[in-house]
Amino acid sequence: MKNNSFKLILIAVVALVSVWSIWPTYRDQALTKKLASFHSSEDSLKYALDHRSEIEQAKEKSLKLGLDLRGGMHLVMEVDLFDLIEQKAWNKDANFYRIMANVRKTAVNSGDNVVELLAAEFKKENIRLSRYFYDIRNTDQEIIDKLNKESQDALVRAKEIIRNRIDQYGVAEPVIQTQGSRRIIIELSGVTDEARVRRLLKGTAKLEFRLVKEPELLLRAIERINLAQPPSTVQNAPADSAVAAAPVAGQATPAVKTSAPRKLSDVIGVMQNGLVFTPDYAHDYVASMLSREELRMLLPQDTELLLAAKPLKTEKGEKYYPIYLVQKTPELTGGVITEAKATFGADNAQPEVLMSMNEEGTSKWARITGANIGKQIAIVLDGSVYSAPVVQSRIPSGNSVINGISGLDEAKDLEIILKAGALPAPVRILEERTVGPSLGSDYIRAGLQSLLWGFTAVAVFMIFYYHKAGIAADLALVLNILIVISVLAGFSAALTLPGIAGIVLTMGMAVDANVLIYERVREELNEGKALRLAIDAGYNRAFSSILDSHVTTLAAAFLLYVYGIGPIQGFAVTLMIGTGASLFTAIVVTRVIFDLMLGGKFMTDKSFG
Amino acid sequence: MRVFQKTNFNFIKHRRIAYIISCVLLVSGMVSLFTKGLNYGIDFKGGSEVVIRFDKPVDVGAVRAIISSAGVNGSVKQYGMDRSVLLRTDYHGETTNLKALITNSLTSRLQGNPAQILSIQAVGPSIAADMKMSAIKALAASLIGILLYVSIRFEFKFAAAGVIAIFHDVLTVLGLFSLLGGLFDFMPLEVDQSIIAAFLTIAGYSITDTVVVYDRIRERIRGQKPSDYERIFNESMNQTLSRTIITSGTVMISVIILFIFAGPAIRGFAFAMCAGILIGTYSSIFVAAPLVFDWQQRSNAPIKLRGGV
Numbered sequence: 001m002k003n004n005s006f007k008l009i010l011i012a013v014v015a016l017v018s019v020w021s022i023w024p025t026y027r028d029q030a031l032t033k034k035l036a037s038f039h040s041s042e043d044s045l046k047y048a049l050d051h052r053s054e055i056e057q058a059k060e061k062s063l064k065l066g067l068d069l070r071g072g073m074h075l076v077m078e079v080d081l082f083d084l085i086e087q088k089a090w091n092k093d094a095n096f097y098r099i100m101a102n103v104r105k106t107a108v109n110s111g112d113n114v115v116e117l118l119a120a121e122f123k124k125e126n127i128r129l130s131r132y133f134y135d136i137r138n139t140d141q142e143i144i145d146k147l148n149k150e151s152q153d154a155l156v157r158a159k160e161i162i163r164n165r166i167d168q169y170g171v172a173e174p175v176i177q178t179q180g181s182r183r184i185i186i187e188l189s190g191v192t193d194e195a196r197v198r199r200l201l202k203g204t205a206k207l208e209f210r211l212v213k214e215p216e217l218l219l220r221a222i223e224r225i226n227l228a229q230p231p232s233t234v235q236n237a238p239a240d241s242a243v244a245a246a247p248v249a250g251q252a253t254p255a256v257k258t259s260a261p262r263k264l265s266d267v268i269g270v271m272q273n274g275l276v277f278t279p280d281y282a283h284d285y286v287a288s289m290l291s292r293e294e295l296r297m298l299l300p301q302d303t304e305l306l307l308a309a310k311p312l313k314t315e316k317g318e319k320y321y322p323i324y325l326v327q328k329t330p331e332l333t334g335g336v337i338t339e340a341k342a343t344f345g346a347d348n349a350q351p352e353v354l355m356s357m358n359e360e361g362t363s364k365w366a367r368i369t370g371a372n373i374g375k376q377i378a379i380v381l382d383g384s385v386y387s388a389p390v391v392q393s394r395i396p397s398g399n400s401v402i403n404g405i406s407g408l409d410e411a412k413d414l415e416i417i418l419k420a421g422a423l424p425a426p427v428r429i430l431e432e433r434t435v436g437p438s439l440g441s442d443y444i445r446a447g448l449q450s451l452l453w454g455f456t457a458v459a460v461f462m463i464f465y466y467h468k469a470g471i472a473a474d475l476a477l478v479l480n481i482l483i484v485i486s487v488l489a490g491f492s493a494a495l496t497l498p499g500i501a502g503i504v505l506t507m508g509m510a511v512d513a514n515v516l517i518y519e520r521v522r523e524e525l526n527e528g529k530a531l532r533l534a535i536d537a538g539y540n541r542a543f544s545s546i547l548d549s550h551v552t553t554l555a556a557a558f559l560l561y562v563y564g565i566g567p568i569q570g571f572a573v574t575l576m577i578g579t580g581a582s583l584f585t586a587i588v589v590t591r592v593i594f595d596l597m598l599g600g601k602f603m604t605d606k607s608f609g
Numbered sequence: 610m611r612v613f614q615k616t617n618f619n620f621i622k623h624r625r626i627a628y629i630i631s632c633v634l635l636v637s638g639m640v641s642l643f644t645k646g647l648n649y650g651i652d653f654k655g656g657s658e659v660v661i662r663f664d665k666p667v668d669v670g671a672v673r674a675i676i677s678s679a680g681v682n683g684s685v686k687q688y689g690m691d692r693s694v695l696l697r698t699d700y701h702g703e704t705t706n707l708k709a710l711i712t713n714s715l716t717s718r719l720q721g722n723p724a725q726i727l728s729i730q731a732v733g734p735s736i737a738a739d740m741k742m743s744a745i746k747a748l749a750a751s752l753i754g755i756l757l758y759v760s761i762r763f764e765f766k767f768a769a770a771g772v773i774a775i776f777h778d779v780l781t782v783l784g785l786f787s788l789l790g791g792l793f794d795f796m797p798l799e800v801d802q803s804i805i806a807a808f809l810t811i812a813g814y815s816i817t818d819t820v821v822v823y824d825r826i827r828e829r830i831r832g833q834k835p836s837d838y839e840r841i842f843n844e845s846m847n848q849t850l851s852r853t854i855i856t857s858g859t860v861m862i863s864v865i866i867l868f869i870f871a872g873p874a875i876r877g878f879a880f881a882m883c884a885g886i887l888i889g890t891y892s893s894i895f896v897a898a899p900l901v902f903d904w905q906q907r908s909n910a911p912i913k914l915r916g917g918v
Contacts, residue, residue, distance in 0.1 A: 068874075076736060078735075194704070194705075194729075195705040195708075198703075198704070198705065428733075429731075429733070430732075430733040430735055430736045431731065431732045431733055431736040432704055432729070432730070432731045433728070433729070433730040433731070434704075434728060434729045434730070435727070435728040436725070436726065436727045436728055438662075438725070438727060439660065439727040439728050442872065443872065443874070446870060446871050446872035446875075447871065449870040449871075450866055450867055450870040450871045453866045453869075453870055454862075454863045454866040454867070457862045457863070457866055458859060458862055458863060461858075461859065461862060462859075465855070497871070497872075497874060497875065498803060498806070498875070498878070500871075501867055501871060501875050501878065501879075504863045504866060504867050504871075505810070505860070505863055505864070505867070505882070507863050508859045508860035508861070508862060508863030508864065509814075509859075509860055511859050512856040512859060512860065515852065515855050515856050515859065516821070516852060516856065519851060519852045519855070523848075544824065545817075545820065545821050545824050548762070548817060548820045548824075549814075549817035549820070549821075551758070552755065552758065552813040552814075552816050552817055552820075553810070553813040553814065553817070554813075555751065555754055555755075555758075555813065556751050556809040556810055556812055556813030557809075557810070557813070559747045559750055559751050559754075559809060560747060560805075560806050560809050560810075562747070563743040563744070563746055563747035563750075564743070564747075564802060564805075564806065565736075565739075565740060565743070565802065566802070568802045568803060568805075568806050571803070571806055572806070575810070
């Protein structure tokens with residue numbers, strides 16, 4: 001009987017720990033209900049303040065709900081390492097761009113390391129990496145190592161910057177993790193304005209101050225562009241041949257093979273004051289045309305055509321976007337910005353963002369403004385011109401302003417982005433799942449119903465088929481479920497809808513172990529063994545089958561956890577915990593119950609049905 | 610209460626019938642797979658899925674027309690029982706734009722029946738490709754793991770037969786998905802990550818059933834002559850019949866509960882599990898053990914088993 005008291009204590013401990021683990025969840029629910037029941041907000045506020053530590057503790061240890069039950073966003077973002085690598089290269093020529101294009105294509109289909117793919121492609125062409133990267137004396141392997149290190153750094157930096165931005169935006173318990181060599185996984189619960197979050201996360205925040213070229217240069221460039229287009233467009237060309245017609249970089253002739261429905265000259269106009277613009281409806285088309293290689297070659301050395309970030313309105317209310325010819329090399333970049341503040345402008349009408357710079361930036365800014373009085377300096381953020389004010393005087397204070405912002409929200413977002421810093425490379429959103437809170441509560445309801453009915457059905461069946469022994473199995477099942485929930489709460493793992501499905505499945509599988517034992521016991525009883533011996537034999541003989549079944553299910557669940565993404569991992573987790581717990585409850589707990597019942601002479605041969 | 614206790618079916622003698630049934634199931638499933646194909650969810654195909662709920666009951670056809678006139682190409686289906694529709698499209702733009710397009714077109718054309726977007730899921734092509742790879746890797750790894758495990762516990766013949774049984778189960782369920790996919794609105798039967806989860810669980814579960822039979826065979830076969838194998842196999846299979854059916858029964862109960870109560874998101878998974886358990890139980894009795902028997906007959910080597918009680 002010494003064995004038994006040990007087992008009893010073990011079971012009691014497990015049960016108590018489980019209940020203690022689940023207690024905060026119950027408390028959290030009760031407190032939330034209490035707070036909601038107050039009629040006035042002062043009463044509830046007072047209650048919240050009085051019991052603040054209790055509320056916080058309950059919330060902290062309470063069972064975490066997954067995104068699909070709570071509502072929120074799940075994003076997978078990818079750092080565009082190609083952009084990073086291209087930035088690091090020098091002496092870029094047409095060959096370089098061609099090779100990079102090839103590497104981009106292969107990278108889409110393979111998840112391989114981008115740097116390795118790049119090296120392989122260069123090797124195919126028999127060109128040494130040092131021709132474009134770093135020092136001419138570096139070997140290929142050295143360069144590969146350096147680029148790899150840069151990529152890793154970039155990924156870590158991007159993750160930190162994104163975390164910074166999200167922290168400033170204010171989301172409770174965000175989950176931000178890197179995955180592989182270029183992906184970041186972000187989970188934000190309770191986010192309602194997903195459009196804003198998306199903007200916040202995607203903006204590279206590359207801030208640049210660029211000189212605007214004189215208007216005559218701009219007009220001449222526009223003329224040259226208009227001339228370079230063929231006088232008549234190809235008739236009836238389908239829309240997607242415009243994509244196919246994107247010429248290979250490196251072609252000598254600047255003839256733009258455009259089968260697009262309009263000519264560029266049709267959509268670029270010049271106003272009386274010399275401002276070049278394009279109307280709102282042509283904005284995307286013009287943006288894509290301006291980035292074409294042959295167009296760039298028509299422009300003067302080291303210049304670029306950029307569109308404004310926000311449209312202006314005519315008196316008639318038509319929207320249009322100004323176009324600027326700016327110097328390609330920036331005078332100053334966002335790295336010198338130390339502080340940014342969103343505020344309302346002097347006339348209190350338009351929001352703006354004030355920025356201040358560090359020492360190096362301040363002195364450079366003073367020099368640049370001093371040397372360009374009367375000229376325009378464009379403030380460019382992520383390739384779009386926010387404003388291009390005329391320099392009135394030398395600015396020695398290192399202060400500058402971004403105007404041309406449409407709303408205070410946007411100003412605040414800019415402030416967040418500028419303060420957190422510029423992303424080292426652009427990030428793309430690869431996957432996005434947003435669940436609204438009402439769907440979440442639907443799921444919770446469905447999940448709870450499944451749990452309730454599942455338990456009832458299985459429990460009733462066991463009693464019906466196995467009588468008293470079935471009761472023991474049901475008690476073990478209750479403990480099983482308690483253990484699963486408490487482990488989830490204890491490890492702060494999130495419960496998802498597939499997770500609840502996993503618990504329901506575990507209920508069916510947990511009683512399997514009992515079924516195996518009981519069938520065996522029935523067999524032994526049929527062969528005439530005494531009750532106690534039959535039970536012993538049942539447990540012993542059935543043990544290997546039980547072990548097999550649990551090991552294989554655990555292994556399958558583990559594989560699913562490793563290879564799965566998102567809520568399905570929740571299923572794997574609950575299945576694993578449930579299977580492990582059922583090993584314990586089926587073998588140890590029911591055995592103890594039987595021993596107790598045998599000792600108290602509650603069982604007869606008929607107890608196994 | 611007892612079921613299946615004193616049965617005496619001659620499984621081995623009639624194993625050809627079982628083989629034929631299995632072949633028919635498999636072939637029809639494969640034919641459907643190759644012609645009709647599978648209904649892939651966005652997890653594997655990429656694209657966007659939007660769940661829209663209306664305040665009042667709405668005609669799915671009308672919604673379909675409105676959405677496609679807004680320039681969004683895709684399929685619109687009934688989703689669940691409560692005035693919700695599921696829009697599936699391979700729209701490649703920003704999700705914000707998609708959302709705006711949908712809300713604008715619906716509010717302007719369906720006034721008086723406000724619509725609410727409950728959830729949006731957008732999966733890019735590289736993630737979809739990744740998930741496909743992960744699914745295949747997971748399934749392959751589990752099959753290899755099972756092969757090794759059962760080989761160690763019993764013998765290679767047994768392990769191979771068990772794995773063939775699992776292949777048979779998974780392929781049959783896939784065939785069912787292909788045959789019935791898209792037929793019922795309340796059960797769209799899309800193949801997404803949860804179906805892969807079902808397959809893995811079925812694999813783990815099917816081998817358990819099979820191992821129960823193997824266990825009994827191993828117990829009875831110690832030191833017996835090969836000429837007795839048929840009788841021993843039959844006896845073992847009969848003796849474990851009750852056990853196999855009841856354990857599958859309890860899991861079926863929980864899966865059916867899921868099918869009924871857990872909502873459209875889980876229904877495909879529940880169906881896969883249902884079918885998988887039924888077919889898995891069938892294959893444990895009628896496919897795995899008879900295969901071992903046949904193999905042994907061909908190779909004429911006596912069965913040497915490791916481990917066990």
